[in-house]
Amino acid sequence: MNDHTEAPSARTRVRRVATNAHYDAATLNAIIDAAYLCHIAFTDSTGAHCIPTACWRDGAYLYIHGSNGSRMLKRLQESDACVTITHVDGLVMARSAFSHSMNYRSAMIYGRFEVVADEAARRKAMEDFMEQLLPGRQAEVRPGSDKEYAATTVMRIALDEAACKVRSGGPKDDEEDLSWPAWAGVLPFAQTRLAPVADAACAIEAPAHVTGWQNG
Amino acid sequence: MNDHTEAPSARTRVRRVATNAHYDAATLNAIIDAAYLCHIAFTDSTGAHCIPTACWRDGAYLYIHGSNGSRMLKRLQESDACVTITHVDGLVMARSAFSHSMNYRSAMIYGRFEVVADEAARRKAMEDFMEQLLPGRQAEVRPGSDKEYAATTVMRIALDEAACKVRSGGPKDDEEDLSWPAWAGVLPFAQTRLAPVADAACAIEAPAHVTGWQNG
Numbered sequence: 001m002n003d004h005t006e007a008p009s010a011r012t013r014v015r016r017v018a019t020n021a022h023y024d025a026a027t028l029n030a031i032i033d034a035a036y037l038c039h040i041a042f043t044d045s046t047g048a049h050c051i052p053t054a055c056w057r058d059g060a061y062l063y064i065h066g067s068n069g070s071r072m073l074k075r076l077q078e079s080d081a082c083v084t085i086t087h088v089d090g091l092v093m094a095r096s097a098f099s100h101s102m103n104y105r106s107a108m109i110y111g112r113f114e115v116v117a118d119e120a121a122r123r124k125a126m127e128d129f130m131e132q133l134l135p136g137r138q139a140e141v142r143p144g145s146d147k148e149y150a151a152t153t154v155m156r157i158a159l160d161e162a163a164c165k166v167r168s169g170g171p172k173d174d175e176e177d178l179s180w181p182a183w184a185g186v187l188p189f190a191q192t193r194l195a196p197v198a199d200a201a202c203a204i205e206a207p208a209h210v211t212g213w214q215n216g
Numbered sequence: 217m218n219d220h221t222e223a224p225s226a227r228t229r230v231r232r233v234a235t236n237a238h239y240d241a242a243t244l245n246a247i248i249d250a251a252y253l254c255h256i257a258f259t260d261s262t263g264a265h266c267i268p269t270a271c272w273r274d275g276a277y278l279y280i281h282g283s284n285g286s287r288m289l290k291r292l293q294e295s296d297a298c299v300t301i302t303h304v305d306g307l308v309m310a311r312s313a314f315s316h317s318m319n320y321r322s323a324m325i326y327g328r329f330e331v332v333a334d335e336a337a338r339r340k341a342m343e344d345f346m347e348q349l350l351p352g353r354q355a356e357v358r359p360g361s362d363k364e365y366a367a368t369t370v371m372r373i374a375l376d377e378a379a380c381k382v383r384s385g386g387p388k389d390d391e392e393d394l395s396w397p398a399w400a401g402v403l404p405f406a407q408t409r410l411a412p413v414a415d416a417a418c419a420i421e422a423p424a425h426v427t428g429w430q431n432g
Contacts, residue, residue, distance in 0.1 A: 011262045016283065036304050036318065041257035041266030046227045048264055050257030050300035052322055067232065084266035088252050090410075091349060093426070096358040098368070100346070102252065106268050130316070133307060134403075142312040142396040152314070170415045180358040183422050185414040187350075187429050192408045194306075198401040199386045206399050210309070213403050 011110055012163035022164040025060070031107040031164055032057045035085045036133075040064070042072065042081040055083070056129045061156040062109060063116075063125055073153045076113040083109040083157060090188035094171035095180035101167060103186060109162040116154040125154045136209040227326055228379035238380040241276070247301055247323040247380055248273045252349075256280070257298040260291050271299070272345045277372040278325060279332075279341055289369045292329040299325040299373060306404035310387035311396035317383060319402060325378040332370040341370045352425040 007013035007023055014021035022028075032038075038055040041048060051072050053064050062083060066073045089103040116122045126149070130138040144152075171184045193214045196206060223229035223239055230237035238244075248254075254271040257264060267288050269280050278299060282289045305319040332338045342365070346354040360368075387400045409430045412422060 011265075016286070036307075037302060037320075039255040039257075039266050039300055039302065041255075041264040041298075043259055043264050047296050047326070048257040048259050048298050049227075050255050050266055050298040050324065052300060052302040052320070054318060070232070080263050082257075082264050082266040084255055084268060086253060086255065086268040091252075093350070093353070094357070097342075097346060097354070097360045098364040100349075100357075102270060104253075104268070108266065110263070126313075130313060133316075134309070137309070138313070140398045141310070141316075142393050142398070144313045148314040170413070177358050178417065181420055182356045182358070183414070183420045183426050184418045185412055185426070187412050187426070188410040190408055190410055192406055194404040194406055196401055196403050197386070198399070201394065202400045204397055204399045210399050210401070210403070 007163055008161050009110065012108065012161055014163055014165055020165045020167050022166055023162070025159070027164045027166065028107050028159060028162050029057060031085055031087065031105050032062060034087060034105075038062070038064075038083050038085045040072065040076070040081050040083050042075055042079065044071070044075050055085075056132050058125065058128055060159045062159060063129065063154060063156045064113070065126065065129070065152055065154045068151055068153050070153065073155060076155060077115060080110060080112050081157070088189055089168065090186045092171050092186055093184055094177070095173045095182045095184050096177040099171055099173050099177065101171070103167050103169070103188070105164070105166045107162060107164045109157060109159060111157050111161050113155040113157045116156055119149070122152070122154045123149060125156075126152070134209045136207065140207065223379055224377050225326070228324065228377055230379055230381055236381045236383050238382055239378070241375070243380045243382065244323050244375060244378050245273060247303065247321050248278060250303060251301045254278070254280070254299050254301045256288065256292070257300070258288065258291055258295065260287070271301075272348050274341065274344055276375045278375060279345065279370060279372045280329070281342065281345070281368055281370045284367055284369050286369065289371060292371060293331060296326060296328050297373070304405055305384065306402045308387050308402055309400055310393070311389045311398045311400050312393040315387060315389050315393065317387070319383050319385070319404070321380070321382045323378060323380045325373060325375060327373050327377050329371040329373045332372055335365070338368070338370045339365060341372075342368070350425045352423065356423065
């Protein structure tokens, strides 16, 4: 991911609207860090599967976790996967029907997941996950027990074979369509944070990481 | 998808937290109709891929479209795929680290895509897509030409082999963790609509489907 202009492999080279392709780490990291989950494509004896799962990043790796019994986590140790994250930012309204588009930021990562086998590294990864979701939370909750950690598999995939595709801005009508009398522009989306909802049985005053949620 | 309690096939049977599984059409349709895009897992000679693409529903089919030259659309005619849609609704904060969760609505659809070969059906499908994105828009834009339609492939997959998984509500701590002094509850998300941004070259007054965007 050191080169901003060349794909790191044949299967990551963007071919459709290649001008929207990005291969640099800054673009990739920003897309991952804005995501709470990814979709993972992998195959087993019954075919291809596309499974959503929570993810987080530490350095040049994307992490996932799950139960030791997870069929996906077992299978990911045996063959390559493709991890995709997509953020939809808006509908792009052009004057011509076929020039309509969407604004988005997407990342695809190829490679083989590896198990984080070292126990200290696994604990640190899970604590990083919590801290990234909500800074300050890890120190307040009942920490994981040895049994809970032992039942959990943490896996990571290197970010060195990846491609991003980003579209932003307004419509790009053909010259001859510009005079067509239709409104043109962008109808944007945002993922916003709503007010925290305390559990009915919770009598604890909300800490800063909860009261600050909507401004985060 | 007529049976609300039984998975339609072995590969759609939810095994982890099976109490969150739903196999009825109403749940599936609502998840699809709330989505602008899906992720499609498929394989080719280079392995598994996970590609995001716009989707829409008509009756008991999910539709996608793309250029005739799309490698994915060609490949989807040759082998089964898995289509997944996921909406993240919130972070679930429990008293115990390992009881944390997310609220989400997800759908997985398995099967083989088929090309909508009939030209009239293809045009209708594309017009349906536009009407679902923004009712009233199709009548205002420069319609697709014969050449544009001829360069576009529309495909659909039946919704008869699908499974949904939905989590909602607050944390579910174990009894012995309920007294741990950590705030517990849900930090919710919503995908919200921001104000329309007109193209700089657009002098057309915004129609109702644009001015009403944020209330839609």
